[in-house]
Amino acid sequence: MNASGFLRDCTDLAAHTETLCVSGKLTRVAGLVLEASGLRLAVGSCCRVLLPQQTNVEAEVVGFSEDRLFLMPVSDVHGLMPGALVTPLESVPQRLSLGVPAQPRRRAADQAKHVPVGVALLGRVLDSSGAPLDQLGALHTDRSVSLHNRPLNPLERAPITDVLDVGVRAINSLLTVGRGQRMGLFAGSGIGKSMLLGMMARYTSADVIVVGLIGERGREVKEFIENILGTEGLSRAVVVAAPADTSPLMRLQGAAYATAIAEHFRDEGKHVLLIMDSLTRFAMAQREIALAIGEPPVTRGYPPSVFAKLPQLVERAGNAGRGGGSVTAFYTVLAEGDDQQDPIADSARAILDGHVVLSRALADQGHYPAIDIEASISRALTSLVDTPQFELVRRFKSLYSRYQRNRDLVSVGAYAAGSDPLLDQALSLYPRMEKFLQQNVADRAAYKTSIDELRLMLQPASTA
Numbered sequence: 001m002n003a004s005g006f007l008r009d010c011t012d013l014a015a016h017t018e019t020l021c022v023s024g025k026l027t028r029v030a031g032l033v034l035e036a037s038g039l040r041l042a043v044g045s046c047c048r049v050l051l052p053q054q055t056n057v058e059a060e061v062v063g064f065s066e067d068r069l070f071l072m073p074v075s076d077v078h079g080l081m082p083g084a085l086v087t088p089l090e091s092v093p094q095r096l097s098l099g100v101p102a103q104p105r106r107r108a109a110d111q112a113k114h115v116p117v118g119v120a121l122l123g124r125v126l127d128s129s130g131a132p133l134d135q136l137g138a139l140h141t142d143r144s145v146s147l148h149n150r151p152l153n154p155l156e157r158a159p160i161t162d163v164l165d166v167g168v169r170a171i172n173s174l175l176t177v178g179r180g181q182r183m184g185l186f187a188g189s190g191i192g193k194s195m196l197l198g199m200m201a202r203y204t205s206a207d208v209i210v211v212g213l214i215g216e217r218g219r220e221v222k223e224f225i226e227n228i229l230g231t232e233g234l235s236r237a238v239v240v241a242a243p244a245d246t247s248p249l250m251r252l253q254g255a256a257y258a259t260a261i262a263e264h265f266r267d268e269g270k271h272v273l274l275i276m277d278s279l280t281r282f283a284m285a286q287r288e289i290a291l292a293i294g295e296p297p298v299t300r301g302y303p304p305s306v307f308a309k310l311p312q313l314v315e316r317a318g319n320a321g322r323g324g325g326s327v328t329a330f331y332t333v334l335a336e337g338d339d340q341q342d343p344i345a346d347s348a349r350a351i352l353d354g355h356v357v358l359s360r361a362l363a364d365q366g367h368y369p370a371i372d373i374e375a376s377i378s379r380a381l382t383s384l385v386d387t388p389q390f391e392l393v394r395r396f397k398s399l400y401s402r403y404q405r406n407r408d409l410v411s412v413g414a415y416a417a418g419s420d421p422l423l424d425q426a427l428s429l430y431p432r433m434e435k436f437l438q439q440n441v442a443d444r445a446a447y448k449t450s451i452d453e454l455r456l457m458l459q460p461a462s463t464a
Contacts, residue, residue: 026084027068032248032292034059034071036086046089046113047071051079058089060249063293070293072249074129114144115257117264122208125225125239128254133241147256149263151315158319160353160380164273164328167203168196169445170371170437173454174393175356175378176385176447179271180319180326183378184279184348186333187358193332194220195441196358196369197275198228201237203444206273206328208265209237212258215251215281218243248285252309255282259316266325274317278332283310283344299343307343311351354378367438374401392454399426400433432457 024038026049034049041047041061049057049071057080059071071086116130118141125134132139160178177183187193201209211229213221221241225234238261242254255276262274276282283306290303297303317329331352335345349355354377362370374397382390403426409415410427417424436457439445 021087024069024086026080026082026086029077029080030292032072032288033062034073034077034080036069036071037067039069039086039088041069041088044113048087048089049073049080050085050087052081053079055079059086062249062289072247072289072292074247074250074253113147113253115147115260116141116143117145117261118143121238121261123235123237125241126257128240128242128246128250128257130257143264145260145264147253147260149260149316152318152320156321158322158324158326160319160383163384163447164271165203165205165447166200166273167444167446168199168369169439169450169453170369170373171200171356172445172447172450174373174396175354175371175376176381177328177354177378178380178384179328180317181353181378181380182314182317182329182331182351184331184333184352184355185358186335186345186349186355188360189334191358191360191363191370192368193358194224194228194277197277197330197332198224198230198233199369199439199441200330201229201273201275202233204273205271207236207270208262208272209233210258210262210265210272210274211237211239212255212274212276213239213241213243214255214258214276214278215242215244215285216277218245244281248288251281251285252289255313259313262327262329263316266320266327269325271325272327274327274329276329276331278334279310279314279348280332280334280344282313300341302343307347310344310347314348314351353380367434368441369439371437373397373437374404389451392451392458395458396433396454398422399429402426403430403433429457 022039024036026034027037028035036047039047043061043063045061047059047061049059051057057073057075057077059073061069062072063070116139120139120141124132124136124139126139127133130139158180160180162179164177164179164181166172166177171177185193185196197211201211211224213224221243225239229237229239238258240254240258240261242251246254258274258276262272265272283302286306286309287302290305291297295303295305299307314329314331317327319326331348333345333348335342357372357375358370359372359375360370362372378384381393385393399422402420402423406415406420406423415423436453
């Protein structure tokens, strides 16, 4: 691209620039929502509310009613006054560089808010708008992408055929995860899901790790980065943090930002592991916004827009075209293993490619990781492993389930040996099976090693 082409792009950009600043005024503040009049802006547009102290509050249009706009602020609204000026804010700053042709932005996704991406983000901790939180200086990147990327054609996605090594023995052997798969991690509070996610982040074979901490405690963000993820894991990871004390809009934006970063690396041909903790907090943030603007609840306090947002976020992960990159995603869902009535858990279970359930009963016994093998499943297992390996998995689950169903009978001495040959095998193998399912946090279990250990453990039973 020569200098004349660069000047032509500059001219085109200047021609579409608004030279007249139109403003409205703030008319009402009701809970989380600001109401403004005198402006005509699309949903998703950014605004600036001016304060008397020469400061301002940034907000986003989340709805409208006749001539009134509903704005959701991204920061604290302390100091707002009636009649404050509301001015539109450009949400798509386009930077022109000599030698790089300008990309046309014609679609609705192109007009959404843009955030920085690139290799410079590796090893950094960012907030939902792309500002650094780690005090390591500014981001030196000139790339930006839309928060709401164009969805991929499902017929153009590559099938899930390659195994992704996550470094956890129970998952590698019995719940095998493939590249491009979307898995759910269902667990209550305090069972060890963050430790399990940290293990996968440190030991995975993926090229890039993107961690989205959405709606969690601020203390947990620092603890996850320093103690769980570690220096080695952070060197090839990008962490997007939107703690619980941020506005619901920033929590939604944090989840979208983490997904956009993963999509960017996938488009470059890399294999990405996306960890989002948690999908439930994302749904709760959307619920706060929807209820604030008057959307009626339909299912246990959740409005319909929540269940529309969940698949829109999850479907952005997965494989690219054949020969391209992939985004393997793990989404945590805050639900107890036996709670089948939680609407977010039900919806997530239906749209994900499998789920790993953590049991509080196992955690109370000191069993780590507390994975309930009977309640967990990987929907891509049959396309990832061959028939002999699938038979090993089926046999392990059969023996394990047989022991669990007759555990009380055996413990009280009511079972007579020889009555059930399959139960006899389960009784003899159970100590080894229990040891197989447990793993120290500091230990890494490679995929091939996990399969060999599974085969070796079940070999005596198969030849008996």
